[in-house]
Amino acid sequence: MISLGIESTAWNFSIGVVSEDEIIALEGNAYSPKEGGIHPREAAQHHSEIAGDVLKRVFEKVSSSEIDVVSFSQGPGMGPCLRIGATVARAIALKLGKPLVGVNHCLAHVEIGKWLTNAKDPVTLYVSGGNSQIIARRGDRYRVFGETLDIGIGNAIDKFARHIGLPHPGGPGIERLAQKGKRYVEMPYVVKGMDFSFSGIVTHAMRLCDEGYRTEDIAFSFQETAFAMLVEVTERAMAYLERDECLLVGGVGANKRLKEMLETMCKERDAEFYAPPAEYMGDNGAMIAYTGLLMAEHGITMETQDSQVRPDFRIEEVRISW
Amino acid sequence: MVKVILGGEAEVRIHKDTVEKIRIRKRYRISELDEVLRKKRTVTEAKIISSARRSGVPTPVILDVENFTITMERIDGQPVRDAINPDVAEEIGKSVAKLHSAGIVHGDLTPMNMILKDGRVYFIDFGLAYHDDRIEAKGVDIHVFYEALKADFDNWAELWQGFLEGYSEYEKYGQVLERFREIEMRGRYIDKSDANFE
Numbered sequence: 001m002i003s004l005g006i007e008s009t010a011w012n013f014s015i016g017v018v019s020e021d022e023i024i025a026l027e028g029n030a031y032s033p034k035e036g037g038i039h040p041r042e043a044a045q046h047h048s049e050i051a052g053d054v055l056k057r058v059f060e061k062v063s064s065s066e067i068d069v070v071s072f073s074q075g076p077g078m079g080p081c082l083r084i085g086a087t088v089a090r091a092i093a094l095k096l097g098k099p100l101v102g103v104n105h106c107l108a109h110v111e112i113g114k115w116l117t118n119a120k121d122p123v124t125l126y127v128s129g130g131n132s133q134i135i136a137r138r139g140d141r142y143r144v145f146g147e148t149l150d151i152g153i154g155n156a157i158d159k160f161a162r163h164i165g166l167p168h169p170g171g172p173g174i175e176r177l178a179q180k181g182k183r184y185v186e187m188p189y190v191v192k193g194m195d196f197s198f199s200g201i202v203t204h205a206m207r208l209c210d211e212g213y214r215t216e217d218i219a220f221s222f223q224e225t226a227f228a229m230l231v232e233v234t235e236r237a238m239a240y241l242e243r244d245e246c247l248l249v250g251g252v253g254a255n256k257r258l259k260e261m262l263e264t265m266c267k268e269r270d271a272e273f274y275a276p277p278a279e280y281m282g283d284n285g286a287m288i289a290y291t292g293l294l295m296a297e298h299g300i301t302m303e304t305q306d307s308q309v310r311p312d313f314r315i316e317e318v319r320i321s322w
Numbered sequence: 323m324v325k326v327i328l329g330g331e332a333e334v335r336i337h338k339d340t341v342e343k344i345r346i347r348k349r350y351r352i353s354e355l356d357e358v359l360r361k362k363r364t365v366t367e368a369k370i371i372s373s374a375r376r377s378g379v380p381t382p383v384i385l386d387v388e389n390f391t392i393t394m395e396r397i398d399g400q401p402v403r404d405a406i407n408p409d410v411a412e413e414i415g416k417s418v419a420k421l422h423s424a425g426i427v428h429g430d431l432t433p434m435n436m437i438l439k440d441g442r443v444y445f446i447d448f449g450l451a452y453h454d455d456r457i458e459a460k461g462v463d464i465h466v467f468y469e470a471l472k473a474d475f476d477n478w479a480e481l482w483q484g485f486l487e488g489y490s491e492y493e494k495y496g497q498v499l500e501r502f503r504e505i506e507m508r509g510r511y512i513d514k515s516d517a518n519f520e
Contacts, residue, residue, distance in 0.1 A: 224352050232348075261350040
């Protein structure tokens with residue numbers, strides 16, 4: 001079976017084509033705001049302008065007649081962005097006469113991570129701009145065992161980065177600064193039960209920079225504190241669920257220090273650490289295509305009239321039949 | 323003979339009359355942060371145990387707090403996991419009502435963390451406890467207990483009823499129970515067959 005998948009949850013418009021065995025094509029065009037953060041309507045405008053070109057590039061690599069199923073990211077995400085991807089997907093499905101599958105975006109991150117790393121039953125740390133969750137499968141559902149009480153870690157980093165004049169996305173810039181940091185400055189460490197919060201640390205970090213602390217030291221302390229919160233709850237979920245695999249997915253997973261911390265945690269508890277290659281860590285069409293393929297193989301497809309986007313779609317709502 | 327149990331966060335050494343809980347070093351975090359956290363949490367846990375005790379919840383007596391170690395009295399009884407019945411569950415409910423009245427959220431309410439001795443249920447582990455007066459936090463707190471009962475006991479329904487009878491002594495019982503039901507309905511804890519793709 002060959003599945004085409006469209007990702008357009010937020011900043012990236014990306015189309016992937018996969019079979020059971022390999023990723024056949026992956027093309028995309030990312031939106032980057034001229035200033036400030038992602039504006040949903042502007043991002044959607046960008047997606048609609050470049051969608052045709054991205055699709056053309058995909059069909060240069062694979063013939064449209066080979067496609068068996070058309071998948072799209074149904075949510076969670078920004079409504080205007082999601083609707084562009086869904087519209088393109090519906091049009092292709094109707095044109096080719098192939099079934100349509102709406103895919104949960106968070107589930108897609110987990111599934112492609114498992115596929116590319118061969119992790120079997122991991123506790124997954126999913127960290128991106130809008131999402132920060134600790135996810136594990138229990139029975140026929142994935143469940144969220146811990147998550148942010150306010151903003152996602154990626155947005156927290158972006159907000160801090162903007163404040164000190166770094167371009168969007170802020171992750172790479174903060175990571176480079178942090179590598180030059182030497183002195184640890186205490187930051188609010190907020191873990192409540194299995195949940196965590198990042199808004200306090202952002203405000204604190206911004207204020208310290210305003211007060212003249214070295215930005216390198218603050219970036220360093222920010223990362224060390226925020227990542228320690230994520231690793232702590234991930235470890236706790238692994239202990240509670242008695243799992244010995246940890247999988248890292250989502251755009252923030254590109255951060256080397258976060259990877260290193262999870263690796264150390266896993267080594268100390270004799271667990272395996274997994275992370276997919278960087279290009280499949282952030283939002284991409286291949287993850288949607290692959291998850292759509294799993295769903296279609298298990299008879300889960302939808303009619304056009306049932307394919308409305310779901311900005312608040314949660315991973316627990318999907319029954320896993322594979 | 324010292325019995326050593328390795329938990330997620332701490333090593334627990336059980337001596338003849340005392341128990342030592344030692345928070346262990348986590349190498350994934352830098353030592354400056356690691357030491358601050360372990361010290362703070364050791365002190366916080368000791369304080370919360372004392373204030374839980376003052377609010378009328380049976381707990382071990384704290385004998386010493388030093389750096390990363392709490393030394394406390396050993397409660398030599400029966401694990402609640404092996405002894406629970408609706409009456410014991412009601413005792414647990416009464417104690418949780420007292421904790422919540424005092425603004426303490428336990429964070430890890432399971433029968434594993436309780437010991438039955440002379441008809442009293444001792445709460446022995448406050449490692450994840452924190453101060454929080456929000457209804458949401460308390461709703462999640464009793465939801466953790468509900469999930470633990472469901473996962474572990476065939477007669478969970480009558481145990482839960484017993485728990486609620488005890489917990490109804492809490493003045494905000496109605497509000498917390500309402501929030502508990504909401505939490506149960508929310509996606510994150512969905513269990514039943516209301517999925518999309520069926």
